[in-house]
Amino acid sequence: MDTVRMEKQVPVRENVDVLVVGGGIAGVSAALAAAALGVDVLLIEHFAVFGGNATSGGVASFCGNTKGQGRALDMIISALEEFNAIAPYRSAQDSRVFNHEILAVILPELLEKNGVKVLLHTEFVDVAVSDGEITEVFVSGRSGLEAIRAKQVIDCTGDGFVGIRAGFATMKGGSHGYQLPMSLMYFVRHVPDEDKACQVPPGWFERIETADGLPMTSIWPNGPKSNAIKIKVPMFDSTDTRSMTKAEIAARRKMMSVLDYHQRVEGRNFLLDHGPSVIGIREGCRIVGDYILTVDDLRAGRSFDDVIAIGTYPLDGHKPDDDKRTYILPPEERKVPPYDIPLRCLIAKDGKNLLMAGRCLSADQLALSSARVMTTCSMTGQAAGVAAALAVKEGKEVRGVDAARVQAVLREGGAELDRTKVHHYR
Numbered sequence: 001m002d003t004v005r006m007e008k009q010v011p012v013r014e015n016v017d018v019l020v021v022g023g024g025i026a027g028v029s030a031a032l033a034a035a036a037l038g039v040d041v042l043l044i045e046h047f048a049v050f051g052g053n054a055t056s057g058g059v060a061s062f063c064g065n066t067k068g069q070g071r072a073l074d075m076i077i078s079a080l081e082e083f084n085a086i087a088p089y090r091s092a093q094d095s096r097v098f099n100h101e102i103l104a105v106i107l108p109e110l111l112e113k114n115g116v117k118v119l120l121h122t123e124f125v126d127v128a129v130s131d132g133e134i135t136e137v138f139v140s141g142r143s144g145l146e147a148i149r150a151k152q153v154i155d156c157t158g159d160g161f162v163g164i165r166a167g168f169a170t171m172k173g174g175s176h177g178y179q180l181p182m183s184l185m186y187f188v189r190h191v192p193d194e195d196k197a198c199q200v201p202p203g204w205f206e207r208i209e210t211a212d213g214l215p216m217t218s219i220w221p222n223g224p225k226s227n228a229i230k231i232k233v234p235m236f237d238s239t240d241t242r243s244m245t246k247a248e249i250a251a252r253r254k255m256m257s258v259l260d261y262h263q264r265v266e267g268r269n270f271l272l273d274h275g276p277s278v279i280g281i282r283e284g285c286r287i288v289g290d291y292i293l294t295v296d297d298l299r300a301g302r303s304f305d306d307v308i309a310i311g312t313y314p315l316d317g318h319k320p321d322d323d324k325r326t327y328i329l330p331p332e333e334r335k336v337p338p339y340d341i342p343l344r345c346l347i348a349k350d351g352k353n354l355l356m357a358g359r360c361l362s363a364d365q366l367a368l369s370s371a372r373v374m375t376t377c378s379m380t381g382q383a384a385g386v387a388a389a390l391a392v393k394e395g396k397e398v399r400g401v402d403a404a405r406v407q408a409v410l411r412e413g414g415a416e417l418d419r420t421k422v423h424h425y426r
């Protein structure tokens with residue numbers, strides 16, 4: 001491939017203790033947890049809103065237990081409750097649907113009130129690394145290229161972009177090579193029968209005539225007179241610009257085919273209300289940590305002395321290479337007992353000051369298929385934030401931080417770290 005060398009003086013615009021890259025549920029939780037310990041925290045996000053999959057991706061439902069997941073998630077949930085924008089808590093297993101537009105409004109308020117500096121429209125681009133230490137982070141935004149210096153960096157991009165650009169070891173996909181499939185979330189509203197109208201003119205999109213022709217399509221209520229709809233869009237690579245371009249276009253094509261099927265073939269009174277800003281990515285690229293959590297660890301309910309989160313959700317490995325309701329594992333093999341996630345899965349093995357959380361977790365594909373639910377992403381985020389803040393306060397490398405100190409802070413914030421006290425998932 002033809003290449004060109006670019007040299008440029010870049011202004012160093014920020015100098016902070018902890019930089020969190022990516023403002024999804026993991027990044028927001030990491031930033032809130034680090035700021036609570038009194039260090040200087042900057043959170044950068046390339047979209048216009050925080051929340052990641054939860055807002056921009058339209059995934060408006062918390063799976064896993066929403067209780068006992070630490071102070072940051074408690075803050076997010078009680079704010080949603082104040083706005084009457086989340087389903088009530090019923091049990092440890094029930095998912096809780098929320099209003100993602102309200103979440104997008106709440107998150108910057110919580111971040112700023114709790115002392116987190118934020119930058120939106122700010123895309124992480126690259127890093128400078130010296131002997132395993134990230135010395136500068138380069139970002140691009142409305143102000144052009146800028147550099148940020150931080151003592152600790154937390155990758156919450158969902159795709160391990162900081163790890164990739166640093167040249168640290170990363171992993172992607174499973175034994176067959178594909179990532180878990182993406183899905184597009186979109187929202188329809190119900191119109192009165194007399195206003196029922198087909199919105200998809202003939203000749204634009206492939207027509208589906210029978211239910212067999214549908215991709216995996218999940219439909220659930222989204223407040224009054226509205227539904228959220230999720231369709232499966234497999235076989236694209238979230239770390240490749242060209243593949244993502246194709247994925248976004250293919251997903252919207254598929255959405256219009258399914259919309260047409262619902263309107264024309266089934267006669268439903270659905271009108272397209274809105275789609276997400278971005279397709280939902282289940283699995284991106286994970287950074288190899290000091291330990292890789294495996295599906296066998298989950299199945300065995302293995303204990304780790306540096307536990308910082310408990311996962312409970314089943315192994316939710318949608319089959320990566322077709323668009324039907326198919327799974328890698330048969331139903332009887334999907335349940336796992338409550339399992340520990342250790343701190344060492346949040347520390348990049350090749351780095352001195354890089355942590356990762358949420359979907360960037362050091363885990364194999366099936367382990368991540370459980371640990372990627374938002375409640376657990378919030379917990380790994382909070383743990384990374386606490387570990388980074390303690391490293392700064394103690395003037396240590398992050399792997400020198402005593403896990404017991406991280407656990408004490410998390411417990412003090414209400415996190416349950418004893419898996420024998422956590423409910424088994426049904």
Ligand SMILES: Cc1cc2nc3c(=O)[nH]c(=O)nc-3n(C[C@H](O)[C@H](O)[C@H](O)COP(=O)(O)OP(=O)(O)OC[C@H]3O[C@@H](n4cnc5c(N)ncnc54)[C@H](O)[C@@H]3O)c2cc1C
Nearest residue numbers: 022024025026046052053063124158183280281358359374
């Ligand atoms: C279709 C679908 C349905 C799901 N259903 C559920 C469910 O019902 N319940 C549940 O709990 N979980 C569900 N999940 C899983 C869950 O939504 C995600 O795993 C979780 O939200 C991931 O959080 P995260 O913060 O790690 O990553 P993300 O939410 O992906 O956040 C990453 C953030 O980083 C930002 N970013 C990325 N690159 C850059 C960059 N270069 N510079 C700056 N910012 C960057 C992104 O814009 C984004 O805001 C679902 C996932 C999908 C895809």
